[in-house]
Amino acid sequence: MRKNNRFAAVALLATVGILGTACGSDSKKADLCPGVTKGSVSTPPLKLGVAFDTGGRGDGTFNDAAGRGACQAVGELGADLTELEATSDQDRKPNLETLTKNGDNPVIAVGFLFSDDLKTVATANPKTTYGIIDSVVDLPNVKSLVFAAEQGSFLVGAAAALKSTTGHIGFIGGQEIDLIKAFEAGYTAGAKAVNPDIKVEVKYLGAAGDNAAWGSPDKAKEIANGWYADGADVIYTAAGGSGAGTIDAAVASGKWAIGVDSDQYLTATPEQQKHILTSALKRVDVAVFETAKAVQSGDTKGGVRVFDLKDDGVGYSTSGGYLDDVKDKLEAFKQQIIDGTIVVPTKP
Amino acid sequence: MGDETRIPAADGVTRGLSKLMTPKLENSKNGLITTASSIAAVVLALVISGIMLKITGKDPINAYRKMIETGLEHDKLLEALQRATPLMLSAVAVAIGFKMNLFNIGVEGQYLFAALIASVVGAAVSLPAPLHVAFILLVAMAAGSVWAALAAVLKVKRGVNEVISTIMLNYVALSVIQWLFDTWFRDNSKSDLNVKTKVLPRSAWMPDIVTGRLSSMFIVAIAVVALYWVIVFKSRFGFRLRSSGMNSVAARTAGISSNRMIVSALVMSGAVAGLVAMPSVLGDIHAYGQGVPDGLGFAGIAVALLGRNHPLGIMAAAALYGFLESTAGALQIQHVPNSIIDVIKAIIVLTVVIVNEAVTRSMNRRTASRTSSALQVAKPIGATA
Structure with missing residues (x-):
C-alpha cells in the first residue's frame, strides 16, 4: 500500500506539472x-x-x-x-x-x-x-x-533627464542581450544629451537565455525600490512583463516610471497612470x-x-500629458535623429 | 554493509523470490487486463475532457473528429513520432527508477545538464561523422549519469529521500546550466539574439530518417526501449534490480546489495535521461540554446505511468502523447483552446492511477479468495496422509 500511495503522489505531481503549463495559456481565442x-x-x-x-x-x-x-x-x-x-x-x-x-x-x-x-x-x-x-x-x-529601438529609447532618456529633479535616473533591462542593450544605449545617450552629468543606474534581470527575466516583476520592483530610495526619480524598464514591478515601485514611492513597447499608460490603473511618465513605443x-x-x-x-523614427515605427507616448512642457525639446531631438545629425548608439 | 555476505539460505530465498516474480504481470491474461485498464483510462479521460469542452461551449465531437483527421495526416504522424522520441527516452529513464522503487523526478535537470555538456564537448572535438555522433551520445549519457549520481550518493550515504533530492537537483541544475552557459559556453562570435553554444561541426549532425520530420534518434529511442526490456526484464541484473525494488529486505537476505542497486538504477536512469534532448541537439539546433525544449522530464513521468513501465506500454503511451500534441495547432484553428491537450494529458494520468488502483484491488481480492479456497482443498489431502 505504501508503494501505491507514493505512486499516487507522483502521479499527482505529474498532473500538477502538466496542468501548470495548461494554465499558462488560457482560452481567450474565441473572439480574437x-x-x-x-x-x-x-x-x-x-x-x-x-x-x-x-x-x-x-x-x-x-x-x-x-x-x-x-x-x-x-x-x-x-x-x-x-x-x-x-x-x-x-x-x-x-x-x-x-x-x-x-x-x-x-x-x-x-x-x-x-x-x-x-x-x-x-x-x-x-x-x-x-x-x-x-x-x-x-x-x-x-x-x-x-x-531601431535605440531611437525611441533616446527620446525617453531625454525626457527622463528633462523631468528628473535629482539628476539621478535608472534603467532595468530584461535579458542582457544585444536587443535590450540597444535600449540601454539609446536611453543613456538621450539622458546625457540633456544633462552630461546625469547619473544613470543600469541593471539587468537575467543573462542571455534566461527567459524568466521577462516575467519577474518582483525582481524589478526590488531594484526600483532601492534606486528610488537612493534618490533616483525616473526609471525606464525594458523587460516585458517585469516592467509592472517598476510601476508598482514608482506608485509606492511617488516617482516616475517609463513603459516600453506599448503605451502602458493605456492599460494601467488610474493610480498607476499618475506615475507613468511616458512609454518608449516599438510599433510591432x-x-x-x-x-x-x-x-x-x-x-x-x-x-x-x-x-525607426522616420516612419513612426518607434517613438514615445504622450498619454497623461506629463511631457507637455518638454515636448518641443523632444521633437527637436527627434528631428535631429531623423536628419542624421544625431546618430544614436546601439551599444552601451 | 552486511548486505554483501551471502547467507546459506539465500538460494532458497532467491528461488522463492523468483517464484514471486515470475512475472504474474507478464503472463498474457494479466497483460491483457493491464492493457485494457490503460485503454479504459484513456477513454475515460477523453470522456471527461469532452464534458469539459461541452461545459465551456465547444463541440467535443467536432473537436475529436478534427483531432483524428489532422492527426492521421502523413506529416502529422511523423510529427507525432518525432515528439514521441524524447518522451520514450524520458519515460524509460523514469521507469528504470520505478522498477527499483525509486522515483527519479530529476530527469528534467539531468537531460538539460547533459544537453549543455554534450553540446560543448561535442563542438570541441573533431571526429569522423558516425563516431562523432556516437561520442556525443556517450558524453550526454555520462553527464546525465553524473547528475543523477548526486541523488544516488545522497540517498546511499545520507539517507536523503530521492524524491526530494531529485526534485531539488532540478533547480540546482537550471542554475548551474545558466551559470556555465553565461560564464564560459555562450558563443559570442555572432550577435544573434538566439543565443547558443558553439554550433556543432557537420560531422556531428545526425541525419534525419525523413528530412525535417523524423530524426534518427527515433531509432535510437526504440533501441533504448528494447535494451531496457532486455536489461531490466530479462537479465540477471534486472532481476536483482526488480527484486530489490519489490522487497529490499528480502533481496538483501538473498545477497543483493540494495545500495549498489540504488546507485546502478539511478546512474542508468540518468544515462538514459541524458539522451532526451539529443533529437534537438543533434538533429535540429546543433547546439545548446533556447530552442532545446524543456518539460520533457516531467512529461516522461506521465508517459511511464501510463505505459505502466512496460516497454511496449511506454512506446504506446509516448506515441499517444505525441499524437495529442501534434494536433494542438489544428484545434486552435477550430477555436478550441490548445490547453485542452494539456488537460487531456493530465486527466489521463489521473484516470490511469484510479483505474490501476481499482484493478489492483479487485485482483488482490481474487487472488486472496483463490488462495484461501486452494488451502481449503489442500487440507483434507494432508489429513489423510
Whole structure:
C-alpha cells in the first residue's frame, strides 16, 4: 500500500506539472478582436496567420502590440485572421506549418525565437510570404521586421533627464542581450544629451537565455525600490512583463516610471497612470499591419525593414500629458535623429 | 554493509523470490487486463475532457473528429513520432527508477545538464561523422549519469529521500546550466539574439530518417526501449534490480546489495535521461540554446505511468502523447483552446492511477479468495496422509 500511495503522489505531481503549463495559456481565442468589425473583403481575400511564441496575447506590451496590428488588418483590410500560440519549444515549427497549410499568406512569426524554424519552413514554402519580428532571416520570401529601438529609447532618456529633479535616473533591462542593450544605449545617450552629468543606474534581470527575466516583476520592483530610495526619480524598464514591478515601485514611492513597447499608460490603473511618465513605443502593430497590407497589394518580396523614427515605427507616448512642457525639446531631438545629425548608439 | 555476505539460505530465498516474480504481470491474461485498464483510462479521460469542452461551449465531437483527421495526416504522424522520441527516452529513464522503487523526478535537470555538456564537448572535438555522433551520445549519457549520481550518493550515504533530492537537483541544475552557459559556453562570435553554444561541426549532425520530420534518434529511442526490456526484464541484473525494488529486505537476505542497486538504477536512469534532448541537439539546433525544449522530464513521468513501465506500454503511451500534441495547432484553428491537450494529458494520468488502483484491488481480492479456497482443498489431502 505504501508503494501505491507514493505512486499516487507522483502521479499527482505529474498532473500538477502538466496542468501548470495548461494554465499558462488560457482560452481567450474565441473572439480574437473584440469590438473590431471586419472590413470589406478584398479579392482574393487576405488570410493573415500570426504565430505567437509561448506567452502570447495578454502580456500588455510586445505580443499585445502584434495582436493589435493583426486586428487592425481585420478591421481595415478585411483580413481573415488565424492565430496560433506555442505551448512549448517544439510547437514553433509545426505551428508555422499549420498556418501555411491553412492557406494563410502572409504568416507572421512574433519573436526572434522563431528564426531557425522560420528559415526551414519558409525555404520549404517559397510561395508563401512570411514576416518575422525582431530578427533577420535572409530569404526571398521573408520580410524581416526590426526596430531601431535605440531611437525611441533616446527620446525617453531625454525626457527622463528633462523631468528628473535629482539628476539621478535608472534603467532595468530584461535579458542582457544585444536587443535590450540597444535600449540601454539609446536611453543613456538621450539622458546625457540633456544633462552630461546625469547619473544613470543600469541593471539587468537575467543573462542571455534566461527567459524568466521577462516575467519577474518582483525582481524589478526590488531594484526600483532601492534606486528610488537612493534618490533616483525616473526609471525606464525594458523587460516585458517585469516592467509592472517598476510601476508598482514608482506608485509606492511617488516617482516616475517609463513603459516600453506599448503605451502602458493605456492599460494601467488610474493610480498607476499618475506615475507613468511616458512609454518608449516599438510599433510591432505597425509592422504586422504594414506587412499584411504589403502582401495584399502584391508586394511579396523579402528583405529587411527597419522601423525607426522616420516612419513612426518607434517613438514615445504622450498619454497623461506629463511631457507637455518638454515636448518641443523632444521633437527637436527627434528631428535631429531623423536628419542624421544625431546618430544614436546601439551599444552601451 | 552486511548486505554483501551471502547467507546459506539465500538460494532458497532467491528461488522463492523468483517464484514471486515470475512475472504474474507478464503472463498474457494479466497483460491483457493491464492493457485494457490503460485503454479504459484513456477513454475515460477523453470522456471527461469532452464534458469539459461541452461545459465551456465547444463541440467535443467536432473537436475529436478534427483531432483524428489532422492527426492521421502523413506529416502529422511523423510529427507525432518525432515528439514521441524524447518522451520514450524520458519515460524509460523514469521507469528504470520505478522498477527499483525509486522515483527519479530529476530527469528534467539531468537531460538539460547533459544537453549543455554534450553540446560543448561535442563542438570541441573533431571526429569522423558516425563516431562523432556516437561520442556525443556517450558524453550526454555520462553527464546525465553524473547528475543523477548526486541523488544516488545522497540517498546511499545520507539517507536523503530521492524524491526530494531529485526534485531539488532540478533547480540546482537550471542554475548551474545558466551559470556555465553565461560564464564560459555562450558563443559570442555572432550577435544573434538566439543565443547558443558553439554550433556543432557537420560531422556531428545526425541525419534525419525523413528530412525535417523524423530524426534518427527515433531509432535510437526504440533501441533504448528494447535494451531496457532486455536489461531490466530479462537479465540477471534486472532481476536483482526488480527484486530489490519489490522487497529490499528480502533481496538483501538473498545477497543483493540494495545500495549498489540504488546507485546502478539511478546512474542508468540518468544515462538514459541524458539522451532526451539529443533529437534537438543533434538533429535540429546543433547546439545548446533556447530552442532545446524543456518539460520533457516531467512529461516522461506521465508517459511511464501510463505505459505502466512496460516497454511496449511506454512506446504506446509516448506515441499517444505525441499524437495529442501534434494536433494542438489544428484545434486552435477550430477555436478550441490548445490547453485542452494539456488537460487531456493530465486527466489521463489521473484516470490511469484510479483505474490501476481499482484493478489492483479487485485482483488482490481474487487472488486472496483463490488462495484461501486452494488451502481449503489442500487440507483434507494432508489429513489423510
